[in-house]
Amino acid sequence: MIEIAVVRNNAPEVVEKLKVKNFDASGIIERLQQVDAERRQTQKELDDMLSEGKTLAKDIGRLFKEGKGEEASELKERTSVIKQKTKVLQEQLNNLSREQNDLMVQLPNLPHESVPAGNTVEDNIIVSSHGSLPQLHDAALSHWDLAKKYQLIDFEWGNKITGAGFPVYKGFGARLQRALIAFFLDEAIEAGYTEYQPPVLVNEDSAFATGQLPDKDGQMYHIPLDNLYLIPTAEVPVTNFFRDTILNEEDLPVKSTAYSLCFRREAGSYGKDVRGLNRLHQFDKVEIVQVTHPEKSYQALEEMVEHVSMLLKKLELPFRVARLCGGDMSFAAALTYDMEVYSAAQKRWLEVSSISNFETFQSNRMKLRFRNKQGKNELAHTLNGSALALPRILAALLENNQTEKGINIPKVLQPYFRTAMIQ
RNA sequence: GGAGAGGUGGCCGAGUGGUCUAAGGCGCACGCCUGGAAAGCGUGUAUACGUCAAAAGCGUAUCAAGGGUUCGAAUCCCUUUCUCUCCGCCA
Numbered sequence: 001m002i003e004i005a006v007v008r009n010n011a012p013e014v015v016e017k018l019k020v021k022n023f024d025a026s027g028i029i030e031r032l033q034q035v036d037a038e039r040r041q042t043q044k045e046l047d048d049m050l051s052e053g054k055t056l057a058k059d060i061g062r063l064f065k066e067g068k069g070e071e072a073s074e075l076k077e078r079t080s081v082i083k084q085k086t087k088v089l090q091e092q093l094n095n096l097s098r099e100q101n102d103l104m105v106q107l108p109n110l111p112h113e114s115v116p117a118g119n120t121v122e123d124n125i126i127v128s129s130h131g132s133l134p135q136l137h138d139a140a141l142s143h144w145d146l147a148k149k150y151q152l153i154d155f156e157w158g159n160k161i162t163g164a165g166f167p168v169y170k171g172f173g174a175r176l177q178r179a180l181i182a183f184f185l186d187e188a189i190e191a192g193y194t195e196y197q198p199p200v201l202v203n204e205d206s207a208f209a210t211g212q213l214p215d216k217d218g219q220m221y222h223i224p225l226d227n228l229y230l231i232p233t234a235e236v237p238v239t240n241f242f243r244d245t246i247l248n249e250e251d252l253p254v255k256s257t258a259y260s261l262c263f264r265r266e267a268g269s270y271g272k273d274v275r276g277l278n279r280l281h282q283f284d285k286v287e288i289v290q291v292t293h294p295e296k297s298y299q300a301l302e303e304m305v306e307h308v309s310m311l312l313k314k315l316e317l318p319f320r321v322a323r324l325c326g327g328d329m330s331f332a333a334a335l336t337y338d339m340e341v342y343s344a345a346q347k348r349w350l351e352v353s354s355i356s357n358f359e360t361f362q363s364n365r366m367k368l369r370f371r372n373k374q375g376k377n378e379l380a381h382t383l384n385g386s387a388l389a390l391p392r393i394l395a396a397l398l399e400n401n402q403t404e405k406g407i408n409i410p411k412v413l414q415p416y417f418r419t420a421m422i423q
Numbered sequence: 424g425g426a427g428a429g430g431u432g433g434c435c436g437a438g439u440g441g442u443c444u445a446a447g448g449c450g451c452a453c454g455c456c457u458g459g460a461a462a463g464c465g466u467g468u469a470u471a472c473g474u475c476a477a478a479a480g481c482g483u484a485u486c487a488a489g490g491g492u493u494c495g496a497a498u499c500c501c502u503u504u505c506u507c508u509c510c511g512c513c514a
Contacts, residue, residue, distance in 0.1 A: 058495080065441075
């Protein structure tokens, strides 16, 4: 969530900026200002009352010790009044704090000044394009047909044992997945990220901290018996490593990478968008996460875009980079770049990575701070990006590299894949 | 799943109703001492909210979390949670 001080000091600016995200914050902000002022007033009154009670309790204790029981009893009468009042004030304060918090979590993150206004993908800005679009022969197949032809993926088996959106990879398909994961992790490690294998189930606190709760409740698989959530991305566990943590300034940036399974309910999706590997309930992804100094976060964002670009170039896939417009951005992001590869048989751009700077939005929720040079604690910035999501990379690789003889494997994957062509 | 023992500052660890404003130790920082270092000595060393233009200072809360008893709770009671040990199950 954004910081209360920002609301307190720049309310009109907050409302203005959130318009870029198509969010009308005026009502919430107005109420917040009232609640914040009342809360502070109440806290002051309560603190004073508690202070008086504390002093009295000490006096009473002292008097008892000195054997002046009668004087002590007189003081006791005053304490009952104080008790009554503190109880009422405490309750008021709790209510106000709760209301303030409820309002705060409804506010999306403020967009960076470079975020274009707009509602849909049409309003996203294509920042750059790389590589040339492959020309396929007339008999070119979609990746789901190729998967069948070469026995790479069995969608039917997945359907049978679980349901739609849970494919079974087999043979060269499974091996290609394994090769990609190893390649992505090795590249991330090379770029200075530390590798982790996180849990794929997280608790409520973790899901809240990175912003999945309460905003995207229905998008995650939930296990009620233990109140745990299946992660939609490794961002959730990895960023939460640093929940309630105060880092040293010299430890920044903290760069982490993790391969994990990801689970998304994708409620309401249907049609050709979800055909084949285009949209799954369970998929594989290597994620990169950074915790940075606030002054370095946009530099880190560029670096992450560069990293993912490098991966796509090495995989010889044509891709483009889009800066998302306000309406297309997530609740928690301040600035997001999407990376899209061209899938030649489908003739579509597929989103394979989303790289975002959350500034202090997540760190404020999870109390992730660092001790700055002045010795004060300051919220760090968090960022993350896919590097990369497997299924659509797989789709593009299969479609773009198909020939009459078989499917070519990019050079960079061959050491991992141990074969140059799927036949 | 059953039984038992626990959760105290960055860490170890004392503390069973009233200067707990949490002993002591370790670590860390600064200073003294030293040719330099070590040892020694001294000082300091949490987080949040509030107050203040800000800092300092001050107030309040925090001894796993929440509630209760009491004039007063780290300490007593209840609930929850987590960790450890043993048993059971188990890759």
